[in-house]
Amino acid sequence: MGMTVVEKILARATDQPSVKAGDVVEPRVDLAMSHENGALVINQFQEIYQGTGLEAKVWDPDKIALIFDHRVPAEGAKTATNQKKVRTFAGAQGIHKFHDIRGDEGGICHQILPENGYVRPGQVVVGTDSHTTSHGALGAFAFGIGATEMASVWALGRILNVEVPTTIKVNVVGEFQPYVLAKDLILHLIGKISAQGANFKVIEFHGPAIRKLSTSGRLTICNMAVEAGATAGIVPADAETLRYLHEEAGVKEDVEILGPDADAVYDQVIELDASQLAPQIACPHTVDNVKSVQEVAGKVVNQIVIGSCTNGRLDDLQIVARILEGKKVARNVRMLVFPASARIYLQALKAGYLATLMEAGAVVMNSGCGPCLGVHQGALADGDVALATTNRNFKGRMGNPAAEVYLCSPAVAAASALTGKITDPRKGA
Amino acid sequence: MSKVVLKLGDDVSTDIIYPGRFMATVLPSETPQYAFADLLDFNARLKQKEIQPLSVIVAGGNFGCGSSREQAASCLKGPEFIVIARDFARIFLQNSINLGLNTIICPDIEAEAGDELEISANQVVNLTQEKSFAITPLPRARQAIIDAGGLIAYTRERLMANK
Ligand code: SF4
Numbered sequence: 001m002g003m004t005v006v007e008k009i010l011a012r013a014t015d016q017p018s019v020k021a022g023d024v025v026e027p028r029v030d031l032a033m034s035h036e037n038g039a040l041v042i043n044q045f046q047e048i049y050q051g052t053g054l055e056a057k058v059w060d061p062d063k064i065a066l067i068f069d070h071r072v073p074a075e076g077a078k079t080a081t082n083q084k085k086v087r088t089f090a091g092a093q094g095i096h097k098f099h100d101i102r103g104d105e106g107g108i109c110h111q112i113l114p115e116n117g118y119v120r121p122g123q124v125v126v127g128t129d130s131h132t133t134s135h136g137a138l139g140a141f142a143f144g145i146g147a148t149e150m151a152s153v154w155a156l157g158r159i160l161n162v163e164v165p166t167t168i169k170v171n172v173v174g175e176f177q178p179y180v181l182a183k184d185l186i187l188h189l190i191g192k193i194s195a196q197g198a199n200f201k202v203i204e205f206h207g208p209a210i211r212k213l214s215t216s217g218r219l220t221i222c223n224m225a226v227e228a229g230a231t232a233g234i235v236p237a238d239a240e241t242l243r244y245l246h247e248e249a250g251v252k253e254d255v256e257i258l259g260p261d262a263d264a265v266y267d268q269v270i271e272l273d274a275s276q277l278a279p280q281i282a283c284p285h286t287v288d289n290v291k292s293v294q295e296v297a298g299k300v301v302n303q304i305v306i307g308s309c310t311n312g313r314l315d316d317l318q319i320v321a322r323i324l325e326g327k328k329v330a331r332n333v334r335m336l337v338f339p340a341s342a343r344i345y346l347q348a349l350k351a352g353y354l355a356t357l358m359e360a361g362a363v364v365m366n367s368g369c370g371p372c373l374g375v376h377q378g379a380l381a382d383g384d385v386a387l388a389t390t391n392r393n394f395k396g397r398m399g400n401p402a403a404e405v406y407l408c409s410p411a412v413a414a415a416s417a418l419t420g421k422i423t424d425p426r427k428g429a
Numbered sequence: 430m431s432k433v434v435l436k437l438g439d440d441v442s443t444d445i446i447y448p449g450r451f452m453a454t455v456l457p458s459e460t461p462q463y464a465f466a467d468l469l470d471f472n473a474r475l476k477q478k479e480i481q482p483l484s485v486i487v488a489g490g491n492f493g494c495g496s497s498r499e500q501a502a503s504c505l506k507g508p509e510f511i512v513i514a515r516d517f518a519r520i521f522l523q524n525s526i527n528l529g530l531n532t533i534i535c536p537d538i539e540a541e542a543g544d545e546l547e548i549s550a551n552q553v554v555n556l557t558q559e560k561s562f563a564i565t566p567l568p569r570a571r572q573a574i575i576d577a578g579g580l581i582a583y584t585r586e587r588l589m590a591n592k
Pocket residue numbers: 069070108109110129131308309310368369372373390391
């Protein structure tokens with residue numbers, strides 16, 4: 001019986017000839033990522049060692065990544081102190097994949113890992129962040145875990161009690177129409193299968209439309225696989241993955257790629273046609289409340305947010321700049337832009353995109369999570385409506401349960417910034 | 430006997446259980462004050478210690494969806510809630526098991542705030558409504574963590590065994 005990609009990865013990580021859905025395994029971990037919540041992981045890690053007489057040393061400092069992004073620069077003393085704790089720990093343990101608050105190499109964890117070549121096809125990647133699913137874009141099995149589970153990984157180098165998930169295969173044919181992007185595809189899929197449609201499962205993406213998608217677009221779809229409840233999303237690695245790793249992520253050595261067997265067993269197969277897709281909008285307050293842009297066009301918005309680990313990359317900023325070029329953001333709108341990493345920020349700066357955005361009236365913020373989780377930047381007022389390229393619109397997201405968040409692609413967000421209302425980018429942009 | 434103190438619907442996210450704006454607070458001893466912070470009445474009752482330990486929260490499907498924040502489990506573990514849901518989101522369920530928060534999967538549960546429940550190993554009896562509902566057992570592998578007293582203790586055992 002054939003194996004899915006994730007079954008193959010888990011067989012390798014457990015030194016077995018094969019595993020199948022439902023098996024319980026303890027795979028080796030290749031990369032373990034935390035952000036500010038590393039402060040809690042450290043707490044739990046030290047507790048594990050209490051009374052053991054053993055020194056609290058992580059299993060392999062080269063396989064741990066620590067990245068500050070959620071509240072950078074710190075919004076208050078408590079966060080600053082958490083960050084200090086993590087900074088000190090990284091130094092003491094010799095953790096080099098540490099990205100502090102810096103204008104040259106900082107940024108959002110889910111952008112930092114791929115762009116530095118830390119993630120490779122076939123790896124097992126865990127992160128104390130639910131959007132760790134992003135890294136499936138490079139053909140890794142990547143999923144979110146809690147802080148105590150991460151502490152256990154730091155101690156043992158393995159993740160305990162992983163039930164091998166079943167897999168949904170999504171096959172995407174057809175060509176994307178102009179102004180229809182990867183974000184529209186994943187929003188459409190979530191709307192179709194619901195916020196729990198893939199609970200405890202993996203979504204494996206296939207088909208010519210996926211093969212043609214850049215790594216940036218693949219990061220967008222795998223990032224949001226968790227919004228359908230999936231344990232992980234994965235695009236089996238291919239020529240584009242190798243191109244990205246060698247040309248953009250600075251990887252020198254050869255990279256092995258791993259695909260599913262032709263007779264792999266899937267829980268379900270879903271066929272989608274990219275050419276039939278319109279721009280999509282996820283309406284408040286659940287990500288699966290998805291409508292086409294025509295159905296919500298005209299809705300007045302107060303804040304446009306461009307950025308996050310979902311859509312804060314160079315191609316996203318490029319399309320926004322193209323739509324805004326020489327025009328002005330509507331007076332009723334505050335437009336906030338936060339590039340996903342310092343590297344992208346610099347690239348967008350040099351390409352002139354940021355100047356275009358600022359001349360149009362957008363506020364360009366430092367890279368980090370910023371308004372996405374509404375903790376320290378860009379909070380909404382009571383009754384405000386935000387339209388964002390981020391990935392969650394839960395009540396209270398963006399800092400105010402009395403506000404509304406709509407989710408969309410960068411093209412829809414940019415077209416809407418010009419009119420102050422939800423606008424179809426295919427018209428008039 | 431346990432009393433239902435909160436009845437919720439489907440897809441209750443971790444942003445509802447533990448809003449993101451309190452995420453700088455990480456220690457399990459400090460998180461309970463922010464549990465359901467935006468459900469103002471409930472949070473006030475919790476803070477005033479009006480809610481007894483082993484009180485029950487009943488929810489629909491996909492309870493705990495969203496972020497991996499462990500505070501969403503630790504803030505309910507502190508006041509010793511029992512959470513009964515039709516099903517749970519994966520990371521929340523795993524966090525709860527790791528921390529020892531009592532989570533019960535009960536696909537057909539029917540209960541309202543104020544109902545009295547009797548919970549045994551394989552069923553929940555709603556004494557108020559005179560109905561009983563089967564519990565879906567946790568996978569064996571997860572039960573091992575609970576039996577060890579949580580993931581910290583379980584990992585410690587493994588470390589000592591590897592030594
Ligand atoms: S940008 Fe938003 S979704 Fe992405 S890691 Fe940061 S808070 Fe999470």
